[in-house]
Amino acid sequence: MVRVIESYRLGMTRRRLLWRARRQGRRLRPFADRTAAIRPGDILLAVVQRNEMPRLPYFLDWYRRLGVAHVLAVDNGSDDGSRDWLADQPDVSVWTTPDSYRAARFGMDWLTHLLGRHGHDHWVVTADPDEFLVYPFHDSRPLAALTGWLDAAQARSYPAMLLDMYPRGAVDESRYRPGDDPFETACWFDAANYTIRPNPVHGNLWIQGGPRARAMFADRPGLAPSLNKIPLVRWRRGYVYTSSTHMLLPRGLNRVWDRLGGERPAGCLMHAKFLSPMAAKVAEEMERGEHFAGGQEYRAYAEALAGGGGFWTPWSTRFAGWRQLERLGLMSRGGWA
Amino acid sequence: MTIGVILLVHADLGRAARVARIWAAQGCAVAVHVDARVPRGAFDGVRAMLAGESRIGFTRRFACEWGTWGIVAATQAAAQTLLADPAVRHVYLASGSCLPLRPAAELAAHLADHPDTDFIESVTAADVGWTVAGLNEERFTLRFPFAWRRRRWLFDRTVELQRRLRLCRRPPEGIAPHLGAQWWCLTRRTLDAILTDPRRAEFDRYFRQVWIPDESYFQTLARRHARRIESRSLTLARFDSSGRPHLFHDDHAALLRQSNCFVARKIWPGAERLYAEFPAPASRPGPPDPDRIDRLFARAEAERQRGRPGLYNQARFPRKDAENGKTAAPYAVLQGVADLFPEIGPWLARATGFTVHGRLFHPGRVEFANGDAAAPGGLSDSAALRDHDRRAFLTNLVWAARDQRQVFMARPGETADLTWFMATDPNARILIVPGAWILALSRAPRPFAELRSRAVALQKAEDAQLAILTSPHARARVRAWPLAEALDAPEGLLAGLLGEVAALPPGPMAPPPRLADVSGLPDLLRRLRDSGLRPPVSADALRAFSEAAARVPARAAR
Known part of the structure; x- marks a missing residue:
């Protein structure tokens, strides 16, 4: 009964979120609409960005190399030229707001709306410009x-935990x-x-930890950012991300882990957040106050950055490819050989 | 002599055409069967693509619904076409997603060496569970009017109904059902005998109702006609535990070459590098040897089914007692030893080469070995972070340092929440000197009332812990070392420790570490006793220990 x-x-939550998405999505302005070029079976990338010009070229190339055929991008009031740069790309459709x-809902309403219209029955990666x-x-x-x-294998979604990557010295060095x-x-x-x-x-599984928990939330680990993500979904109209890309509804999409000891397939979202110009970005985002939980995470970054310290410890691991991540147990091939 | 190749095609027609050309270019006669469900336009396209090829022909099209008779009918028709050419001595059954790995000349040489051998996997259905995740014997005794892929519900219900009514068909007289992979290579003689068998109509009628007849029709009838059967396929094709074929990708190129197999299936349609590199111009002679590929798939399968012991991640979070390994490697917990030997850590680390931490679960701070602020995996020494998920702290540390044995100290009650977890973990080695905490207490400059209530609390915590560790459910290796014995012969405890924790054979030991100062202990014991408690050890037991403790500085002075 409780389950029912x-x-x-x-x-009800899902329907409410879909309704929100429809309302918010209607206010998106198409800036460069190339969605007619999307063919059945194409893999799509959905992204919301604001003033990410430095990161976008590498970001797009990364996903192009993986075979993403079309990008659905929402530009949230950029003034660094990134909107026009995106609109010049032949495989990108841009909406502005x-x-x-x-x-x-931190951009999720916009993307839910766009995916409902253009992502139905496509595999879709939803990622921020610093997630690879x-x-x-x-x-x-x-x-x-x-x-x-x-x-x-009749799987509809694929998890990829956020893996915070950091430099050896201070972030802005x-x-x-x-x-x-x-x-x-x-x-x-x-x-x-x-x-x-x-x-x-x-x-779903709620995952916390990593360098941010260690360096910024050591005294209140319960508040450390969530690292679980499900960024790759065979989208259908009616699906909705409930909190960033951490989890979805219907909830069956979150069942991507094994409870009986086996390993299901899983990847990683390498997170290139901790890069210069970090300080400037943090200052700007704190000013805007547009982030989760009143931007407390950005406040913590500001404190940590002010200390001049980095995330590095002698027990940090240097990235050496996916085989290493798999060996370390951060990702699993789940029977795919 | 010519090899005839039947190419069954139902998707990726462009790829299939390319494969047909690869066979034809090496002198094989190719009969292409395109699934009747492929639209006319696509079929005409591929036919136009191959129009100029004299060695490639197209055969009558049947609808090849997975698991149904159409595939066998298509194979029969294509085989008949190929056998019309008297030069064809062997017929190889392949598909559009198969790829020849070795030159056809090497295959021809192999077949010429075995002119009378039929290469077809053929396993008796009655004795061997050949199938994975599906029906085995019932394939032959039930009827299957509905396609499993499209009408799964009806398929399951009809199977259920027939089971309940105990309906059972008998195979035709003289037929022993055999199963095997679909991809075979038969001699002209055997294939001809199957196709021209006077009882063929009867057999066909029976197999029309068998489930997945392409894995049993030729496999069964070859047993009736063949002179010599080598019961394995020349095609490398592997299936996972749910019966889906493994696909080969570009990164398998080296393994495929090394496998020495003649043909591989299935190739992922986008595997450009494989299509470019194979068939390899010249390979080493000899029979197929797919051992390494089999091991690769077996390892992946084991990981999917059982996972890596002691790993907790986004893909594997086993519920309690389904962990298949609660932790990744053996580790040891020492309780009370550090009360007798305050400097046991460095001594034990030197003697064993293990990483010996202090009290990892100290309420104030995580005492990593050498006073480090971080540990393998990036664990932090913050007690708050550790306490956010204490079990994860332990399993993370053991996982991250699984090739380096971890040892840590504990006080009664400190790991109370983890006692069941460790007690049921066969990787845990727990050595306890019950009551040794009294030594630390005797050195604490605190009022007696406080010491007394502390002693009560520690005793209770330790009793509760021991009750769990000695319960019949415990699977850890637990050793309780009586305090009186430890006090009487401290070096015996050290030897026992090396034996328990490091499995070192008894032998000469490094000079033992300094013994704890017990000068305040007799007084504390007496006062606890007189205040109505029962201390963990009597004052008499102390004599030998204090004498030894007194001896050590003397030796150091010498």
């Missing part, structure tokens, strides 16, 4: 190989130039510093 009520409640990122999807064999097998295999590989400098990560607990209502 619970699933009814989640159904001056509305509040925060009022649009890696999965077993990503250097030799394009995404279509993975999604084809997931289709055959080395200069990041557009087009650079961010993981040339931010090449360190925590190998086994993560806590996991199941979320009984939504059926």
Whole structure:
């Protein structure tokens, strides 16, 4: 009985979010609409960005190399030329909005709307401009190989935990130039510093930890950012991300982990957040106050940056490819060999 | 002599055409069967693509619904076409997603060496569970009017109904059902005998109702006609535990070459490098040897089913007692030893090479070895972070340092929440000197009332812990070392410790570490006793220990 009520409640939540998305999405202005070029079976990338010009070239190239055929981009009031740059790309469709990122559930309302219209029955990656999807064999097998295999296994979603990458010294020490590989400098990560607990209502795993918990939330670990993500979904109209890309409804999409000891397939989202110009970005975002939980995370960054310290410890691990991530147990091939 | 190749095609027609050309270019006669469900336009396209090829022909099209008779009918028709050419001595059954790995000349040489051998996997259905995740014997005894892929519900219900009514068909007289992979290579003689068998109509009628007949029709009838059967396929094709074929990708190139197999299936349609590199111009001679590929798939399968012991991640979060390994490697917990030997950590680390931490679960701070602020995996020494998920702290540390044995100290009650977890973990080695905490208490400059209530609390915590560790459910290796014995012969405890924790054989030891100062202990014991408690050890037991403790500085002075 409890389960019935619970699933009814989640159904209501899902419908409410879809309704919000429709309302918010109607206010998006098409700026460069190339969606007619999307063919059945294409893999799509959905992204919301604001003033990310330095990161975008490498970001787009990363996903193009994995075989993403079309990008759905929402530009949230950029003034650094990134909107026009995106609109010049032949495989990108751009929508613009001056509305509040925060009022649009941190962009999720916009994307839900766009995915409902253009993503139905496509495999879709939803990522921020600083999130880079890696999965077993990503250097030799394009995404279509993975999604084809997931289709055959009748899987609808694929998890990829956020892996915070950081440089050896202070974050603002080395200069990041557009087009650079961010993981040339931010090449360190925590190998086994993560806590996991199941979320009984939504059926996902809640993962915290890593360098941010260690360096910024040591005295209040419960508030450390969530690292669980499900960025790759065979989208259907009616699906909705409930909180960033951490979890979805219907909740069956969150059941991507094994409870009986086996390993299901999973990748990682390498997170290139901790790169220069970090200080400027943090200052700007604190000013705007458009981020989660009143931007407390940005406040913590500001404190940590003011200290001049980095995330590096002698027990940090230097990135050496997906085989290393798999060996360390951060990702699993889940029977894909 | 010519090899005839049947190419069954239902998707990726462009790829299939390319494969047909690869076979034809090496002198094989190719009969292409395109699934009747492929639209006319696409079929005409591929036919136009291959129009100029004299060695490639197209055969009558049947609808090849997975698991149904159409595939066998298509194979029969294509085989008949190929056998019309008297030069064809062997017929190889392949598909559009197969790829020849070795030159056809090497295959021809192999077949010429075995002119009378039929290469077809053929396993008796009655004795061997050949199938994965599906029906085995019932394939032959039930009827299957509905396609599993499209009408799964009806398929399952009809199977259920027939089971309940105990309906059972008998195979035709003289037929012993055999199963095997679909991809075979038969001699002209055997194939001809199957196709021209006077009872063929009867057999066909029976197999029309068998489930997945392409894995049993030729496999069964070859047993009736063949002179010599080598019961394995020349095609490398592997399936995962749910019966889906493994696909080969570009990164398998080296393994495929090394496997020495003639043909591989299935190739992922986008595997450009494989299509470019194979068939390899010249390979090493010899029979197929797919051992390494099999091991790769077996390892992946084991990981999917059982996972890596002691790993907790986004893909694997086993519920309690389904962990298949609560932790990744053996580790040891020492309780009370550090009360007798305050400097046991460095001594034990030197003697064993292990990482010996202090009290990892100290309420104030995580005492990593050498006073480090961080530990393997990036764990922090913050007690708050550790307490956010204490079990994860332990499993993370053991996982991250799984090739380096971890040892840590504990006080009664400090790990109370983890006692069941460790007690049921066969990787845990727990050595306890019950009551040794009294030594630390005797050195604490605190009022007696406080010491007394502390002693009560510690005793209770330790009793509760011991009750769990000695319960019949415990699977950890637990050793309780009586305090009186430890006090009487401290070096015995050290030897026992090395044996328990490091499994070192008894032998000469490094000079033992300094013994704890016990000068305040007799007084504390007496006062606890007189205040109505029962201390963990009597004052008499102390004599030997204090004498030894007194001896050590003397030796150091010498």
